[in-house]
Amino acid sequence: MQINQLKFGIYLSYASLFISNITNLILTPFIIRNLGQSEYGLYMLIGAFVGYIAVLDFGLGNATIRFVAKYRAENDKRGEENFLFSTFILYSIISLIILIIGTVIYINLDNIFSDSLTLKEIEIAKVMFIILVISLALTLPMNLFTGIISAYERFVFPRLLTISRILVRAIILFVLLSLGYKAIAIIIVDAILNLLMMIINMSYVILKLNVKIRLHRIDKTIFKEIFSYSALIFISVVVDQIYWKIGHLVLGVIASTSEVAIFAIGMVFGQYFIVFSTAISGVFLPKITKMVVNKATGEELTNLLIKTGRLQFLMLGFVLGGFVLFGERFILLWAGPGYKNSWFIALLVMIPLLLVLTQTIGISILQAKNMHGFRAIVYLCISIINIFISIYLSKLYGSVGAAIGTTLSLIFGNIIAMNLYYHFKVHLNIPRFYKELFKGLLISLLGSVAIGSMLLLASSISWVSLILQCIIYSILYSIFMWYFGMNNYEKKLFLGEFNKIKARVF
Numbered sequence: 001m002q003i004n005q006l007k008f009g010i011y012l013s014y015a016s017l018f019i020s021n022i023t024n025l026i027l028t029p030f031i032i033r034n035l036g037q038s039e040y041g042l043y044m045l046i047g048a049f050v051g052y053i054a055v056l057d058f059g060l061g062n063a064t065i066r067f068v069a070k071y072r073a074e075n076d077k078r079g080e081e082n083f084l085f086s087t088f089i090l091y092s093i094i095s096l097i098i099l100i101i102g103t104v105i106y107i108n109l110d111n112i113f114s115d116s117l118t119l120k121e122i123e124i125a126k127v128m129f130i131i132l133v134i135s136l137a138l139t140l141p142m143n144l145f146t147g148i149i150s151a152y153e154r155f156v157f158p159r160l161l162t163i164s165r166i167l168v169r170a171i172i173l174f175v176l177l178s179l180g181y182k183a184i185a186i187i188i189v190d191a192i193l194n195l196l197m198m199i200i201n202m203s204y205v206i207l208k209l210n211v212k213i214r215l216h217r218i219d220k221t222i223f224k225e226i227f228s229y230s231a232l233i234f235i236s237v238v239v240d241q242i243y244w245k246i247g248h249l250v251l252g253v254i255a256s257t258s259e260v261a262i263f264a265i266g267m268v269f270g271q272y273f274i275v276f277s278t279a280i281s282g283v284f285l286p287k288i289t290k291m292v293v294n295k296a297t298g299e300e301l302t303n304l305l306i307k308t309g310r311l312q313f314l315m316l317g318f319v320l321g322g323f324v325l326f327g328e329r330f331i332l333l334w335a336g337p338g339y340k341n342s343w344f345i346a347l348l349v350m351i352p353l354l355l356v357l358t359q360t361i362g363i364s365i366l367q368a369k370n371m372h373g374f375r376a377i378v379y380l381c382i383s384i385i386n387i388f389i390s391i392y393l394s395k396l397y398g399s400v401g402a403a404i405g406t407t408l409s410l411i412f413g414n415i416i417a418m419n420l421y422y423h424f425k426v427h428l429n430i431p432r433f434y435k436e437l438f439k440g441l442l443i444s445l446l447g448s449v450a451i452g453s454m455l456l457l458a459s460s461i462s463w464v465s466l467i468l469q470c471i472i473y474s475i476l477y478s479i480f481m482w483y484f485g486m487n488n489y490e491k492k493l494f495l496g497e498f499n500k501i502k503a504r505v506f
Contacts, residue, residue: 012155012156012159012160012163015159015163016159016162016163016166017275019163019166019167020166021272021275023166023167023170024268025334026170027170027173027174028265028268028334028335029334029335029336030173030174030177031043031173031177031186032261032265032335032336032339033336034177034178034182035177035182035183037257037258037261037262037338037339038121038256038257038258038261039121039124039182039183039257040183040257040261040264041252041256041257041258041259041260041261041262041264042117042121042124042125042128042183042257042260043128043183043186043187044248044260044261044264045125045248045249045251045252045257045260046125046128046129046132046187047132047248048245048248048249048252049105049129049248049249049252050129050132050133050136051241051245053098053101053102053105053133053136060087060090060091060094060143060144060147060226061143061144061146061147062147063087063147063226064084064087064143064144064147064148064151065147065150065151066151067083067151067225067226068080068083068084068147068148068151068152069151071083072151072152078216080211081212081213081214081216082214082215082216082217082222083222084144084148084211084212084213084214085213085214085215085216086215086222086223086226087144087226088141088144088213090223090226091140091141091143091144092141094140095137095138095140095141096137098133098136098137098140099133099134099137102129102130102133102134102136102137103133105129105133106126106129106130106133109122109125109126109129110122112253113125113252113253115253115254116252116253116254116255116256116257117252117256117257121257124182124183124184127184128183128184128187131184131187131188131191132187132191134191135190135191135194135195138195138198139194139195139197139198141198142194142197142198142201142202145198145201145202145204145205146158146201148205148209148211149201149204149205149209152209152211154209157204158201161197161200161201165193165197168193169189169190169193172189173185173186173189176189235376235377235379235380236376236379238380238383239376239379239380239383242383242384242386242387243383243386243406243409243410244267244270244271244406246383246386246387246390246402246405246406247263247267247390247394247399247402247403247405247406248260248263248264250387250390250391250394250402251263251394251398251399251402254391254394254395255394255398255399258338259398259399260399261339262338262339262341262342262345262399263342263345263399263402263403265331265335265339265342265345265346266341266342266343266344266345266346266348266349266399266403267345267346267349267403267406268346269323269327269342269346269349269350270346270349270350270353273316273319273320273349273350273353273357274353274357276315276316276319277312277315277316277357277360291304291368292365292368292369297427298426298427298428298429299429301365301426301428302428302429302432302433304361305359305361305362305365305428305433306432306433306436306437307489308361309358309359309361309433309437310358310436310437310441310487310490311490311493312357312358312360313354313358313437313441314441314481314485314486314490316353316354316357316358317354317441317444317445317477318474318477320350320351320354320445321445321448321449321452321473321477322470322473322474322477323343323346323347323350324347324449325449325452325453325455325456325469325473326466326469326470326473327343327346327347328340328343329461329466330466331343332461333461333462333463333466341399341400344400344403345399345400345403348400348403348404348406348407349403349406349407349410351407352407352410352411352414352415353410355415356410356414356415358437359418359419359422359433362418362422362426362428363375365426365428366426369426371425371426374421374425375418375421378413378417378418378421379413379414381413382409382412382413382414382417383409383413385409385412386405386406386408386409389404389405389408389409390402390405390406393405440484440485440486440487441481441485441486443484443485444477444480444481444484444485445477445480445485447480447484448473448476448477448479448480448481451476452472452473452476452477455469455472455473
C-alpha cells in the first residue's frame with residue numbers, strides 16, 4: 001500500500017504541476033482582460049501584501065511532517081498526540097496574531113496607498129484585504145492537517161484534492177468573470193475553496209486516519225524543538241517572499257496598480273523558469289548524502305555538480321533562448337500590448353537564474369553536509385538589501401526598476417556570495433565547474449539564438465506563426481547542442497531516454 005501511495009503520489013504530483021501551469025497559462029490572460037490592467041494589478045498587490053502576513057506560519061507545516069513521522073517511527077502515539085496539540089495551540093495563537101496585524105493594517109491602508117491608489121481602488125483593496133486576512137486566519141491551521149497526511153504517507157488523497165481544487169476554481173472563475181464579476185469575486189471564491197479544503201483535510205485526518213489531538217502533559221521542550229527546526233524554513237519562506245513579491249508591494253505604494261500588473265506578469269515567467277528546473281535536482285539528495293557519509297572529496301562532488309549542471313543548462317538554455325527570441329511576441333498575444341515591458345522584466349530575472357539554477361544540486365550538497373544555515377542567512381541579508389534597492393530604483397524606473405533590484409540580489413547573493421562559499425568552505429572547484437559548464441553549451445546556445453533571430457524578420461504576429469517559429473528554433477537548438485554542445489555521456493543519456501519512449505510507443 002505504501003509503495004502504491006508513493007508511486008501514484010509522484011505521478012499525481014507531476015499531473016498537478018502540469019494541470020496547474022496549463023490552467024494558469026489559460027486563465028491568467030482571461031482574468032487580465034476581464035479585470036483590466038489596473039484592477040488586475042490591484043488584485044496582485046493585495047495578494048502579495050497578505051502573503052507577507054502568511055509567512056507567520058513559521059514553517060510549522062514542515063515541522064509537523066518531520067515530527068509526526070518521527071513519532072510514528074518510534075511508535076509513540078502519546079508523543080504524537082501531545083505534539084499535535086502543542087502545534088494546534090501555536091497555530092491558534094498565530095491566527096489571532098494575524099487578525100490583530102490585519103486589523104491594524106486595514107485601518108491604515110488609506111495612508112499606506114494614499115499616493116498611488118485612487119479612492120475607488122483603496123475601497124476595493126480594503127474589501128479584498130479583509131476577506132484575505134480572515135480567510136488566512138481561519139485556514140492557516142489547515143497546514144497542520146496537510147502535514148499529518150504527508151507524515152502518514154498518504155500522498156494520493158491530497159494531490160487528488162489539489163487537482164480538483166485547481167479545476168473547480170478555473171471553471172467557477174470562467175463563469176463568474178464571464179458574467180461581469182471582478183477581483184473581489186476571485187478573492188471570495190479562493191477563500192471559500194480554502195475553507196472547504198481545510199474541512200475536507202481535517203475530516204480525512206480525524207475520520208480516516210483516526211488521528212487524535214490531545215494534551216497529555218505540558219512539555220516546553222517540544223516548543224523548543226519545533227522552533228529550532230522551523231527557524232531555517234521560516235527564513236527561506238521570508239526570503240522567497242521578498243525575492244518574488246517585494247516588487248508588487250513597493251510598486252503598489254510608490255507607483256500604480258498598472259505597474260504592479262506589468263511587474264507581476266514578468267515575474268510569473270521567472271517562477272515558471274524555476275519550476276522547470278526542478279526535474280533533476282530533487283532526486284539527488286539521497287545519493288549526495290551517501291557520498292558525504294562516505295567522505296567524498298570536493299572534486300568528486302564537483303564532478304556531480306558539473307554533470308547535473310550541464311543537464312540543467314541544456315534544458316534551461318532551450319527555454320531561455322526561446323524566450324529571448326519569442327517571449328515578447330508571446331506576451332503580446334497572451335496578455336496584450338499593455339504588457340510589453342513584462343518581457344524585459346522576465347529576462348532581467350531569467351538570465352541570472354540560468355546560472356543559479358545550474359547549481360541547485362549545490363543546495364543538496366549543503367543539506368547533506370549540514371551547512372545550509374549560511375545560505376539561509378546570506379539570502380536573508382541580500383533580500384533585506386533588495387528591499388531598499390527596489391524602493392530606490394522603482395522611483396526612477398517603475399516596474400523595470402523593481403526587477404533590477406531582484407536581479408542584483410540574485411547576482412550578489414545567489415551567484416557571487418554562494419559561489420565564494422561553495423569554493424572556499426564547501427571545497428567545490430567552482431572555476432572548473434564554470435569552465436566545464438560552458439564548454440560547448442554556451443556557444444551552442446548563442447549560435448542557435450543568433451540564427452533563430454532571423455525568424456523575427458517575419459512581420460506577422462499570430463499564434464500559428466509563433467508556434468511554427470518555436471518549432472524551427474527547437475530544431476536549430478537541438479542540432480547545435482547535438483553537434484557542438486553535448487558530450488558523449490549526455491548524448492548516450494538522451495538516446496537512452498529516446499529509445500525508452502520509442503519502445504513504449506511502438
